[in-house]
Amino acid sequence: MSFITLNQIQKSFEGQTVIQEMNLEIKKGELVTFLGPSGCGKSTLLRMIAGLVTPEEGSILIDGRDVTNVSPKDRGVGMVFQSYALFPNMNVYENVAFGLKMKKMEKGEIHEKVMSMIELVGLTGKEKAYPHELSGGQQQRVALARSVVVEPKVLLLDEPLSALDAQIRKNLQKLLRSIQQRLGITMILVTHDQEEAMVVSDRIVLLNNGQMVQNGHPHDIYMNPATEFAARFIGHYNVLDAHDLRTLFGQTLKADGMYAIRPEAFQRTESGPFYAITAVVKDVAVLGNIVRYSMESNSVPFSADLLQQRESGLSPGSEVTLYILKEDVIPLT
Numbered sequence: 001m002s003f004i005t006l007n008q009i010q011k012s013f014e015g016q017t018v019i020q021e022m023n024l025e026i027k028k029g030e031l032v033t034f035l036g037p038s039g040c041g042k043s044t045l046l047r048m049i050a051g052l053v054t055p056e057e058g059s060i061l062i063d064g065r066d067v068t069n070v071s072p073k074d075r076g077v078g079m080v081f082q083s084y085a086l087f088p089n090m091n092v093y094e095n096v097a098f099g100l101k102m103k104k105m106e107k108g109e110i111h112e113k114v115m116s117m118i119e120l121v122g123l124t125g126k127e128k129a130y131p132h133e134l135s136g137g138q139q140q141r142v143a144l145a146r147s148v149v150v151e152p153k154v155l156l157l158d159e160p161l162s163a164l165d166a167q168i169r170k171n172l173q174k175l176l177r178s179i180q181q182r183l184g185i186t187m188i189l190v191t192h193d194q195e196e197a198m199v200v201s202d203r204i205v206l207l208n209n210g211q212m213v214q215n216g217h218p219h220d221i222y223m224n225p226a227t228e229f230a231a232r233f234i235g236h237y238n239v240l241d242a243h244d245l246r247t248l249f250g251q252t253l254k255a256d257g258m259y260a261i262r263p264e265a266f267q268r269t270e271s272g273p274f275y276a277i278t279a280v281v282k283d284v285a286v287l288g289n290i291v292r293y294s295m296e297s298n299s300v301p302f303s304a305d306l307l308q309q310r311e312s313g314l315s316p317g318s319e320v321t322l323y324i325l326k327e328d329v330i331p332l333t
């Protein structure tokens with residue numbers, strides 16, 4: 001059953017449509033990510049669910065109640081932003097306790113909840129520290145604890161990790177996901193980082209130009225991008241037209257149109273029903289255990305990811321035969 005429902009939501013700013021006839025259902029306990037390039041409308045969509053922006057058309061339901069005209073504070077929704085927005089004159093304990101005090105909860109109960117929340121975000125021992133004494137990652141842990149401790153029906157997170165260094169971001173992605181799963185909180189996360197979306201989400205809603213391009217499990221979207229935009233945005237696909245493929249494979253494909261091929265779908269050994277390609281290596285980029293080769297075959301450029309091998313024998317100028325399973329050539333709509 002749907003916990004959050006968006007019904008034909010429409011929004012424009014200064015005559016420009018920013019969100020177009022959006023329909024979406026989110027289940028209780030799901031972590032859904034709004035993913036898309038800058039300006040695609042993901043923050044606006046999130047802010048409409050929070051009640052900070054009013055849609056011109058359509059309705060929003062949370063837990064069976066129409067909240068379209070309900071003020072933000074009465075929606076039972078929590079929010080975490082990119083900037084930590086902690087109270088600078090309160091220490092960690094007081095920041096986390098703030099929402100519970102406002103609810104007039106009994107002191108002993110507040111203490112228990114705050115201490116266990118501080119432990120959950122890994123800040124035990126820092127209760128008395130003030131925000132300016134904490135790193136960016138630690139401050140965002142406090143912001144997360146402060147939003148989660150009041151047990152919102154839904155927690156909305158707008159690029160909460162974007163300001164942090166890569167390694168700290170990865171740690172906080174894991175923390176966010178584990179808190180969400182442990183407490184069963186319904187969360188919606190806005191990000192423009194496809195790797196982040198792949199790692200944390202139950203479901204990705206891919207947006208472009210105010211419209212939903214694709215909606216599905218990260219793995220399904222990755223393996224079966226619906227459109228050229230999805231293929232390019234998720235996972236560095238090669239997007240090629242039927243003419244390019246005829247040139248690459250020396251064979252005619254059934255239908256015209258655009259096709260997507262994952263860089264890691266190329267293999268150096270044959271297996272199953274395959275196409276063979278003879279290509280020349282143009283450039284080599286070592287990405288870690290994977291090496292991304294820029295290749296060209298009869299003037300058609302493409303990239304192929306192969307596992308790092310001690311003796312691959314491949315360098316710029318090398319000629320190589322690659323194989324690709326027929327099922328890995330994905331037609332796009």
Ligand SMILES: Nc1ncnc2c1ncn2[C@@H]1O[C@H](COP(=O)(O)OP(=O)(O)OP(=O)(O)O)[C@@H](O)[C@H]1O
Nearest residue numbers: 013014018036037038039040041042043044045192
């Ligand atoms: N209050 C506003 N007034 C006028 N235009 C706005 C307002 N809020 C957003 N917009 C415009 O709406 C479009 C979508 O903005 P939005 O912030 O939702 O995009 P986004 O996908 O979250 O992008 P980003 O990742 O850059 O924040 C943009 O073109 C933006 O300039």
